[in-house]
Every structure is written in structure tokens, then in C-alpha cells.
Amino acid sequence: MRFYIALWFAKIVNGLINLIDKSRGSNFAGEHAMKIDPQMVAHFKGIDPDRVLFITGTNGKSTTNNLVNHIFRENGKKVISNLEGANLIYGVCTALIKASSLTGRVKADYFIFETDERFVPVIRRQLPAANLLITNLQKDQVQRNGDPDFIYRKLKEAVKGQNLRIFLNNEEPRARAFDEDAREVVSFGVARHSEAFRKSGSYVTMACPRCHHKIVFDYYNTDGIGAFHCSNCGHRSLAQADYTVEDVDFENRSFREAGADFTMPYDTPYMLYNYSAAVAVAKEFGGIEPSAAAKAFAGFRNVGGRFEIMHYKGKTIKYMRIKQENPETLQTSINVMAADPNRKMVALGLCPLVDMIPHYAVTFYAYDCDFSKLVKSDVEKYFCFSNPVCYDTANRFIYEGVDPAKITIEDSEDVEVIFREIEEAETDNIYLITWLHTYEHMEKFLKKEGAVYE
Known part of the structure; x- marks a missing residue:
């Protein structure tokens, strides 16, 4: 019963x-x-x-x-x-x-x-x-x-x-x-x-x-x-x-x-x-x-937010959602960006996994990854956002030899802030990486702004 x-x-x-x-x-x-x-x-x-x-x-x-x-x-x-x-x-x-x-x-x-x-x-x-x-x-x-x-x-x-x-x-x-x-x-x-x-x-x-x-x-x-x-x-x-x-x-x-x-x-x-x-x-x-x-x-479309190509205000945004605190998925995304010979902007929103207390206390997994090929490729600017991992992300790029002048840091996951920074890029080739929570807010914003998904 x-x-x-x-x-x-x-x-x-x-x-x-x-x-x-x-x-x-x-x-x-x-x-x-x-x-x-x-x-x-x-x-x-x-x-x-x-x-x-x-x-x-x-x-x-x-x-x-x-x-x-x-x-x-x-x-x-x-x-x-x-x-x-x-x-x-x-x-x-x-x-x-x-x-x-x-x-x-x-x-x-x-x-x-x-x-x-x-x-x-x-x-x-x-x-x-x-x-x-x-x-x-x-x-x-x-x-x-x-x-x-x-x-x-x-x-x-x-x-x-x-x-x-x-x-x-x-x-x-x-x-x-x-x-x-x-x-x-x-x-x-x-x-x-x-x-x-x-x-x-x-x-x-x-x-x-x-x-x-x-x-x-x-x-x-x-x-x-x-x-x-x-x-x-x-x-x-x-x-x-x-x-x-x-x-x-x-x-x-x-x-x-x-x-x-x-x-x-x-x-x-x-x-x-x-x-x-x-x-x-x-x-x-x-x-x-x-x-x-x-x-x-031929008719397969993956669950929303895993990999998306979006057209927004003259920019082509290639969005990849990764599992947070997982170096293999981050490395895979780095490899995809590095393989693109065209000039690009890299917007990277690594976040702490908020599940067990204390949050973000063990390690910064980006140090398990090889950024060298990405850094040697044609990157106009690096945008590091999220709270508080944005500073660690920026430091990881600096340790790889990136000129700090090419790095912008934003201690926020505010979607309007993210896309305002994207709009200011000279290149129209944008790579954007976040986690699921940011994507859900981003999807609502893009729908309101009339972005077109491929």
C-alpha cells in the first residue's frame, strides 16, 4: 500500500x-x-x-x-x-x-x-x-x-x-x-x-x-x-x-x-x-x-546548452557548457578553441561547484590543463568572469605567458555585463564557456535580445 x-x-x-x-x-x-x-x-x-x-x-x-x-x-x-x-x-x-x-x-x-x-x-x-x-x-x-x-x-x-x-x-x-x-x-x-x-x-x-x-x-x-x-x-x-x-x-x-x-x-x-x-x-x-x-x-539536437552557436549583434558566439571543476572537459574546450586559426575572443566563466561546504577549497583545476596552444593561437582578448574564480582564471593565463593587458576581469556572472564585454570585442568570433546556471540566465537574455541559434 x-x-x-x-x-x-x-x-x-x-x-x-x-x-x-x-x-x-x-x-x-x-x-x-x-x-x-x-x-x-x-x-x-x-x-x-x-x-x-x-x-x-x-x-x-x-x-x-x-x-x-x-x-x-x-x-x-x-x-x-x-x-x-x-x-x-x-x-x-x-x-x-x-x-x-x-x-x-x-x-x-x-x-x-x-x-x-x-x-x-x-x-x-x-x-x-x-x-x-x-x-x-x-x-x-x-x-x-x-x-x-x-x-x-x-x-x-x-x-x-x-x-x-x-x-x-x-x-x-x-x-x-x-x-x-x-x-x-x-x-x-x-x-x-x-x-x-x-x-x-x-x-x-x-x-x-x-x-x-x-x-x-x-x-x-x-x-x-x-x-x-x-x-x-x-x-x-x-x-x-x-x-x-x-x-x-x-x-x-x-x-x-x-x-x-x-x-x-x-x-x-x-x-x-x-x-x-x-x-x-x-x-x-x-x-x-x-x-x-x-x-x-541528421535530426539530432543535443540537450540545450551543451554546445550552441548563436548570432548576436553581429557576433558569432560558440558556446560550450562544461562541468565545473573537471579538467578533461575544460581541456577539450581549450583544444577546440586552439584549433580555430581565426582571430577570436575567449570568454571563460569558471565557477566554484557549490555543493559541499567549504566551496572551492581543494584545487584550481585549470592548472591541470595545457593552455599553450590556445595562447599561441590568434586571441584578441581574454575575458575572465565569475565570482570568485575569475582572478584565478586570469592568473592561469598570465602564468601561461599572456600579456595582462589582453585580460579583462569581471567579478560577476551578470549576463548583461558578460554580453556588454562581448559586444566591445573587435572580432566577431567569440568563444564563451560557462556552467549550467549561467547558461539558463543567458538563454533568457538572448531570447529577449532576439539572438538567433543555429
Whole structure:
């Protein structure tokens, strides 16, 4: 009876939220319903674990989840998912509440959920998914997650002996190491492409997740991911993954995978692993042929604010939202900007992650990143904003050799202040990086100002 009370209460709450703002409430109903029935997720009816996929990892899980859902739905599959990005058990519970009948029965072809890598064990205790996709395990918000090897060990304990089919990133050392824990392994990867790069010996690599000796990268397709081998044991990327993105043409926004031709919805290197994973899942989990998945790619648009191109008062603004206190996503954005040979303005709004007290007390993650190629490129000006990280951001540029006269600092996240500075740039080529909170305010401002999105 407790389950039904929780379910009906949550449905009423969702109804009220929809009346106020349909964009809100991605985990509110589930969080409060689970106070009534803490085992609520386990009590929904009609879920076959073989039809359940969890998508987890440090970076790329939201985009991969959105793309997989898009492919499945374009091919006539009914999917229940947490597309709002609420990836703890409350978000999963809310998605099931919204899709269920008044008796708690859910009807769908597939259940596909983005899950926080730390909470996979918690969610699987109530929803024993038989399929798991791991995008990567990298540095992320150290005061909350600690070292990525801690997350690796925690996830290892959760999947060992669980008879899972695991989709894993062939070229990320920690993800690759889960091959020994799976009932079935499906690997995905990306062949070396024109934006691949090497790092000098002065940059720290990582320890092998199996023997703790040095991992050597033959090259990087994106930061921390590429063909690799351990200098001591046999841990290495396969020469060819089961599903591999090949023949990448950034200029024409195309690639090939599994014998099919694809158009890139977004022509940035870090997206290629999301594409590769989605094609693998579509075929192996959903029975969708790569050629059918390719047709769906043409109409894909990522969740708002991940990567946007906007036209505002004669400026072309290339907006990238990054996870705060995550050096890999910041490095990826730096690489994108550095690869642009044209004159540009860089507007960087790094912010403290306001979750655990004290905020912003551990480290400044920009020192884990290589800014040298960006600084050597044609940058008109650097704009560092946000409170209080703007000063650290400016210092990071100065330590990299940037003339302080080219740096503007604004101890604020006021959207009007940000765009006034952008308007004053001589170049029309603007790169803007912020976090989600700033984007939400920025989106309202741009809509009011008549900006046009591509």
C-alpha cells in the first residue's frame, strides 16, 4: 500500500509542477515519493532487466543518453528515460512515475537511464539493469569524487559477478579495464583523425588501473582518451574496437561506422565517442542497423546548452557548457578553441561547484590543463568572469605567458555585463564557456535580445 500512496502523491506533485513550469521537476517527485516508499523503484511492474541500460561515466553520459534515445525513438521504439539529466535514483524514479499507470505498471520497449557513476550500485539494487555503458572515468570535482581511481574501484565492486553486458570505451584505460568483469563486452572507439594530438613527456599521464604502472598514449583523440598501452602489463586498447568511428572529415562533418555513412550533428572531436557508443548500443541493444541509426543522426539536437552557436549583434558566439571543476572537459574546450586559426575572443566563466561546504577549497583545476596552444593561437582578448574564480582564471593565463593587458576581469556572472564585454570585442568570433546556471540566465537574455541559434 505504501507504494501506491507514494505513486499517487508523486503524480499529483508532477501535475502541479506541469501547471507551473514543465521544464522543472526532474527529480522532485521521485525524491519525495521515496521518503514514503524507499524501495519504490523496485516496486514498478513490467520492467525486464534485459531491456534496461544504464549509461554512466565522468563525461559524455548526458549526450550519449540523449542521442541513444533519439535514435531509438526515430526508429519506432518506445523508451522510458531521464532525459532531463537527473541521474541519481530520484531522477530514475521520477521518470518511471511519469510513465507509469496508476497501478505502477510501465510499458516500454526499452528503459535507458543516465546514471551517476557513484550511484550505479545504489540504483542497481532496486533496478537490476543487465546492460551498462561506460563512457570514461576521469578527474571530476575532487572534493566530491576524490581520485578517479576511487570511482573506478567503487564501480568495479558494483559490476563484478553481475552477469552484465558492458559497452565500454576501447581507448580510455579505466573503462577498457572492465572487460574482465562482463558477461559480454561490446567495445566502441574512434580511429586516429586529423585533430588527434600527442603530449610532451612533461605532462603527467595516468597509472594503469590494473598494475599501477605508467600508461603510455600513442596519441590522444581527445584529452585522456586515445590508443594506449601499459608500460608493464598487457592492458591496452584493441587495435580495432567492435564499433569504430573511421574516415572522420571535420570539414564536411562526416564519418563512417560499421559500414554506414554518418553526418555529424556537431563537428567537435569529443563528440565522436558519443557517436560511436550510440551506434553500438543501437545495433547490439536495440537491433537497429547502423544505416537506420545514420538517418536519425541528421535530426539530432543535443540537450540545450551543451554546445550552441548563436548570432548576436553581429557576433558569432560558440558556446560550450562544461562541468565545473573537471579538467578533461575544460581541456577539450581549450583544444577546440586552439584549433580555430581565426582571430577570436575567449570568454571563460569558471565557477566554484557549490555543493559541499567549504566551496572551492581543494584545487584550481585549470592548472591541470595545457593552455599553450590556445595562447599561441590568434586571441584578441581574454575575458575572465565569475565570482570568485575569475582572478584565478586570469592568473592561469598570465602564468601561461599572456600579456595582462589582453585580460579583462569581471567579478560577476551578470549576463548583461558578460554580453556588454562581448559586444566591445573587435572580432566577431567569440568563444564563451560557462556552467549550467549561467547558461539558463543567458538563454533568457538572448531570447529577449532576439539572438538567433543555429
